[in-house]
Amino acid sequence: MNVLLINGSPKGKRSNSLRLANSFIEGFKEGYKSKNEAVSIDEMHVASMNVGACKGCFACWQKTPGVCCINDDMQTVIGKMLEADIVVWSFPLYYFSVPGILKNVIDRQLPMSLPFMSTKDDGYGSGSHDCRYDMEGKRHVLISTCGFYSAEGNYDSVLRMFDHFLGKGHYTTIFCGQGELFRVKELSKRTDEYLATVKSAGAEYAITGKISEKTEAALHTLLYPRDVFESMADASWGISRTTGEKEADDLVFTRQMAALYNKDAYDGKERVLEICYTDLKHTYQIKLDDKGSEVLTDQSLAATTRIDTPFTVWSAISRGEIGGAEALGKQMYTVTGDFSLMVNWDKFFGSTSVVKEAEKTSQGVEVQKNPSMMTMLIPWITFWIAVSVNTEKGSVIALLVASAMPFIMRKHKFVIWDQLSIVAVAILSAIASLTGAGDISTDIGYLVFGLFWLVSCLTKEPLCAAYVKYNYGGEAAHKNPLFMKTNYILAAAWGVLYVLTAVWTFLLKKAGVGAALIVVNNLMPVLMGIFTGWFEKWYPARLARGSKKQ
Structure with a gap:
């Protein structure tokens, strides 16, 4: 040919x-x-x-x-x-x-x-x-x-x-x-x-x-949509539309970035993004609302989010030479104010892909979805609840659920913690069924579950990161210090919680006040979940502010 x-x-x-x-x-x-x-x-x-x-x-x-x-x-x-x-x-x-x-x-x-x-x-x-x-x-x-x-x-x-x-x-x-x-x-x-x-x-x-x-x-x-493209194209000439004079490179760059704003992402909250290019001593504001974006050069509005960055760093991020989150984690730039704009940056400024992930490959094989933490949690939750209610029947139910997980979650990829959880729950369910020792088996389950979290802190990827990293660029999230530090701390916290759960469950049952466990063992994960939701927002924002402005 x-x-x-x-x-x-x-x-x-x-x-x-x-x-x-x-x-x-x-x-x-x-x-x-x-x-x-x-x-x-x-x-x-x-x-x-x-x-x-x-x-x-x-x-x-x-x-x-x-x-x-x-x-x-x-x-x-x-x-x-x-x-x-x-x-x-x-x-x-x-x-x-x-x-x-x-x-x-x-x-x-x-x-x-x-x-x-x-x-x-x-x-x-x-x-x-x-x-x-x-x-x-x-x-x-x-x-x-x-x-x-x-x-x-x-x-x-x-x-x-x-x-x-x-x-x-x-x-x-x-x-x-x-x-x-x-x-x-x-x-x-x-x-x-x-x-x-x-x-x-x-x-x-x-x-x-x-x-x-x-x-x-x-x-x-x-x-790109027509308005976005034409705004970028007009800005690319580097000439003021009103005066015809040449504009600074960083202003042209800022106008083009503003053109990428997705007004469909507007959530009812008007934002003013202020960017200070510390190496050039230039500061610009981008007003973001339901009508679109507007670049201001007079700093006339109160900023809701401020980024202090060398222009060289920000332009390198835009070219993909370094990840934005990675650069932030290394404090190559700092962020103050509303950090939610940074967390949802791709939502507000990222391009909408027209090349959707194919439902099937060319061979007709269905593409698997990203891992889900429910694959790991469902066997454990079923085990703790079912065996606590009735050791004999509950252990059988937990064993059946663990065995069925590969089929139930077949559309999702499995990670090592999914596989270990299924095996651990199956073994503990079998022990509970054979020995009738449901209390000991569930207590050991808390300990094993907690150790999973703690052991993961010794690896390159904490347990929670194995599931949520896909919301932060997949494998690229490993280069994001903010993401990794946050998840290491949370993995350690969850690990300590469940190891302590195993300890107090054993002690309370031995002291004859096991009835209190129903409240304690259900309340503590809820409180930890609330803490997780707060911490994963507060901690990265705290780190992003840096020890000092650049």
């Missing part, structure tokens, strides 16, 4: 459209592996080639049939086109058409046509010319980006031109608006999602010869 990539961008290899084309070809190569056939990729970058404009002399029809009188690189292009099975045309939209250098390539295809008039089978146009060569079976893919918020309605002239010389409906298109965003590293999370979809389109095209409706829908989804 021979694939010819024609890059028609004047930017050459720096082309945004080329990034999409390369992703498509990467997916195509992966998809083609299943056919056990070799794929050959030829790249032609028109910007670095010598292809002159057509002279309109028709020598290629009369004097030297099939051969242009201009001796330049176009002869190579034609040769490669004739050898190719698939031609991928990559180009940006220039003034609602293709760039001039690519139009030269298109015009110079004249030697490939016969001079005699003909009519196309599809009836498109008022006349045509048959091809000089057998082009049967060749396929074409058009991949392009433009600078508008959407590609819709902007490619009319491009489509009409390709309809004429390729045949209407005889090619595949991937047209993407907001093309300049692909060069902005700060937005790579969102653009990488789109490139992954383009790659999937390439794999589908290799296997089936077309792009699925689901992938087509994803390709036609905007990278």
Whole structure:
């Protein structure tokens, strides 16, 4: 399989459209592996080639049939086109058409046509010319980006031109608006999602010869809403809209960040985010409400959240060179005021992905959900309650529940604490059933459960973090000192609670006041749960304030 990539961008290899084309070809190569056939990729970058404009002399029809009188690189292009099975045309939209250098390539295809008039089978146009060569079976893919918020309605002239010389409906298109965003590293999370979809389109095209409706829908989804994109685009010029004067780089950056604000995340609380770039001595405010965002340079409002940060640090965070939470944990910047904005940063400023997690993989296997702490808790809670009520029947119930957990929670991934809990509850239930010693078994259960929490504090990931880290970037949460410190403390607290529960349960029963355990052993986890909810908000905010402002 021979694939010819024609890059028609004047930017050459720096082309945004080329990034999409390369992703498509990467997916195509992966998809083609299943056919056990070799794929050959030829790249032609028109910007670095010598292809002159057509002279309109028709020598290629009369004097030297099939051969242009201009001796330049176009002869190579034609040769490669004739050898190719698939031609991928990559180009940006220039003034609602293709760039001039690519139009030269298109015009110079004249030697490939016969001079005699003909009519196309599809009836498109008022006349045509048959091809000089057998082009049967060749396929074409058009991949392009433009600078508008959407590609819709902007490619009319491009489509009409390709309809004429390729045949209407005889090619595949991937047209993407907001093309300049692909060069902005700060937005790579969102653009990488789109490139992954383009790659999937390439794999589908290799296997089936077309792009699925689901992938087509994803390709036609905007990278960002129109108002967000246009605000970012306007700010990117670095020129004041009212005065025409050049604006400071950090102000331009702040305007673009403000443009990413998701007003749908407004929760009824107006916020004023104040950012002080300590290395530049510049302070800006971003007002956030239900109408959108507004950047203020006069500090005229009372800040609800203030960030003191070097501009170099904040811009590095935006480019993904360091995690925001990680940098905060290392006190590379500090936060005062309402910390909830930082906790929910992705909600307020994160892009909404259009590439949703697939319900099934390409093999049809259902994708498992993230681990749930209920997988660990359900067996223990069932064991403590059921065995306390009736040792004989309760132990059987607890054993059945523990055995059924792999089926009940089959849609979720399991972590080591899920597996250990199921095994521990099964063993303790069996002991209680065989010995009838329900009180001793439940007491040992408290001790084992507490030790699970404490032992996890000696590992790289405390027990609670194994479940909640997915709300903080998954494995990336390990680099977040605030997150890790908070969870180590909470894991230790829960561990101590259940070890002490085992101790006082044993002592109270021995003292003959076991009835009090019903209240104590149910009240303490509730109080600890309230403490956890408070601590996981208070402690990170306390650390975020730092020992001193930068």
